Amino acid sequence: MGGPTVTFEQAVAKYDPVLGLEVHVELNTETKMFCGCPTTFGGAPNSQVCPVCLGLPGSLPVVNADAVASAMRIGLALNCRIAPWSRFARKNYFYPDMPKNYQISQYDEPIAVDGYLDVDVEGETYRIGIERAHMEEDTGKSLHMGGSTGRIHGADYSLVDYNRAGIPLIEIVTKPITGTGDKAPEVARAYVTALRDLLRALQVSDVRMEQGSLRCDANVSLRPSPEAVFGTRTETKNVNSLRSVERAVRYEIERQADVLSAGGVIVQETRHWHEDTGRTTAGRTKEEAEDYRYFPEPDLAPVAASEEWVEQLRATLPEPPAQRRARLQQDWGFTDLEMRDVVNAEAVDLIEQTVAAGASAAGAKKWWLGELARRSNDSGVALADLGIDPDGVARIETLIAQGSMNDKMARQVIDGILAGEGTADEVVASRGLVLVSDDGALTAAVDEAIAANPDVADKVRGGKVAAVGALVGAVMKATRGQADAGRVRELLLEKLGVEG
Amino acid sequence: MTFTSTTAVDLAAGIAAGDFSAREVTTAFLDRIAETDGELNAFLAVDTPGALATADAVDAARAAGEPLGPLAGVPVAVKDVITTEGLATTCGSRILEGWVPPYDATVTANLRRAGAVIIGKTNMDEFAMGSSTENSAFGPARNPWDTNLIPGGSSGGSAVAVAARQAPLSIGTDTGGSIRQPAAMTGVVGVKPTYGGVSRYGLVALASSLDQAGPFATTVADAAALHAVMAGHDPKDSTSIDAPVPPVVAAAANGDVTGMRIGVVKQLTGEGFQREVREHFQKSLDLLAAAGAEIVEVSCPHFEYALAAYYLILPSECSSNLAKFDAIRYGLRVGDDGERSVEQVMAMTREAGFGPEVKRRIMLGTYALSSGYYDAYYGQAQKVRTLIARDFAQAFEVADVLATPTAPTTAFPIGEKVDDPLSMYLQDIATIPANLAGVPGMSLPVGLDDKGLPVGLQFMAPAMADDRLYTTGAALEAAVGWEARP
């Protein structure tokens, strides 16, 4: 089937998109939401289970105190009101990865409501309303066997592992996001990014989308104008990266505009995003809408968040990422554009740590966003994972500032560090990367260069000072780049009797 | 000494004193089961090797001078809705036939710690739904007073085991009367503790907000001894009460009702009940008055809605609780031919594995919770529940305990009510209010009807005042002087 024929520009010109983003966060508590089983990733199948998370007859859940604290901190960080009285509820439906065939979640009494998160897209701030954040438990995992793709379609049977069942999840639901117009895909991505950063700063989760500890479902609908009522929305799942968020939203806007323009109607359905083809496909149409028959969980006590408790937790919140970035930008003296580059390169923390290790902000930025960013892009490895740390970069900057090294040598030091040869100092020592600025050592090379290039020397003597560059180059070559270029130039000009 | 005629308290004392061995005692009860259970069908499983091993261990500990638990060497039968590690737990259902739990319920662990001998698992209405034990997938249990009659339910097997002296003590569960009503039908003492007083961890859930496990015994003092072992806060059960166990053993020993105000509930005096039930109820009140108690009248106007609220709340909770039986992790699997989908296999398994009463209640509950109906049914029933709790609170301002007949009739023939669910539900009319409010209740035998069948009287007390049941129970027991045997 072909893709939409409407372009994105046409789509947003004709329709006003409305978004809703649901994000699930896997908490990094040591144990599961309702039992004392470990939450570590990658254990042998069904080795991290107990009667409770396996749903054995007779088992009962008991709430993890730290999970509740994390939920409340997330709510506070999102400017939510923490409910003084909050209850768990059962969401009833049958599925093989659900040990009890109901999920303990929250329904009409969630722990946190009515907040917001501000996100920046190209200099404009969008305030994303947060409807609610609530606690629930994760399901087990199924492997689909016998078919050709490992996906459900065409599988003959499945194998279920309940290690993941019961891991604490926080679901964060936005209010309808309006007024984004043609920026909708970017806003969606920016929201998920900002949320991820905030959760990371709170240290409540690993927030790795590729590992599933941060999951996003994107709801998209179109309406003829901002004054019209909301259109029918679709929910897109399997959005596994920030890039996918942006692409999936963009695709759905195009697809829905295509359908509507042709006079069709949008079906309210769950769709599946395919990163490889860049499209969403419809899920299996169900005969009846699911009726979850929510009722308050009789096996658990309500959570009564006292004011003291809330304030205690509020005091543990870290500086909001946006505020921190503004402060750092000011401390570092970067322009907005420079700061945005740093943020986009995900180098804020790295630069902060490099500065803390003794480098100047400008120096730190030069390396992280320059040479190291280039290597990161070339190899596809994230900056933080390259193999050089802020201490190393700071040391290199210090050596340069001291005059012990120049940029070219610094790049060799980086090579050495990344090759595992040791610390900056160790590499300098083992490779003999010391800048030669001792006049005595340089004089010989300077004299040689002048002698070997008489025409150039004459030009310089004749007034073409710029020509000395070639002589500098010759000296640098002769010293394998380990000469202090500035000093070399000075010496050459001195020898040639010219003012530099 | 005939061990099968001896109280649990005396058996424990005798074993501890070395007058006789735990093995002798256990063997006597195992023999009794072998003689009688072919007909009575009270037991779904008898654990002969396990029981004898425990008995031997008690004897060895005793010989070595080690301290013994309060029920050391005393056989206890356990309703098959409670998990016992290594011993099959079926809940009276085909869907769990042969399931061996890998873990003990907390009450089971408590029994073991007390040195009790877990002699076997008893028959019950399937998933505790019923008032006659006829809903068991493994045949009904029979009333030892007349084996053509039902013993009551859902804890029929546990009641029979004690009534027929197959075990001195047994454990049942009570969601709407399932301990108290069979106790009345079989002439034994049965107690439903305060909700939250006994851990529900390991009790296969029927209605999570109503279920409680409790003791059956032939005397009030024996029931107290078992109650004390079973009860207590459990961190594995979030609904269990974090407070000391009420002093039930001391209360049973005391039995002094002088000055106690006994409230007769206007809505449950026995109007419409079987004649002998009303008569024995009245006689019992006279005996209590003669013993120094003051009889007062109380009114609990919302009790007339209790049955309706109960038959909305219970099915709703159980429809969710029973969803886990889906042919995947344990239990029956039907129809898996390699072609069918998991949905089909689930539906075929549940169809084959659940009996009619279970299916009725699952569907009723699914209905009551469904969108559009929640407010009118489940939501409204939970409000009625609050009103019933308020009725109790008001009654307990003028009375220390309440008294009612336990059940409207004595035991009825097997098969009589099986096709008339509503008529069966009415059996619980006097017992249901206590479950809705979470207050404790006790039934004890107070007389025989014209056919020689036992009649029970029910006491109810405020939450966490379970000891009052034992005070009044002991007093009435002494006054009645119950000696009849089946």
Place this chain on the structure above:
Amino acid sequence: MPAISRDDVAHLARLARLELTDDELGHYAEQLDVILGAVQRVSEVAADDVEPMSHPVAISNVFRPDRLIPGLTPEQALSGAPAVEDERFRVPRILDEE
């Protein structure tokens, strides 16, 4: 309140994953209708300003510390399973799109 029909029962049976026979559909429809008639009484009670109760005991904030508790071994976990493969629960094919 509407009487409960065969179709209603069929819908409930689907929601509850019960594969009822035709006979059962009719049979249960009748019985459920009678029972519903009886339980409808709850709507007679004036309870607009009454809080629903879902716990007889007034409890709140019951938690456990975030510490490991030993669980089951894989053998124990799989011990009751109707079908096992590769230390996992083997289930018939799932039709739904996840």
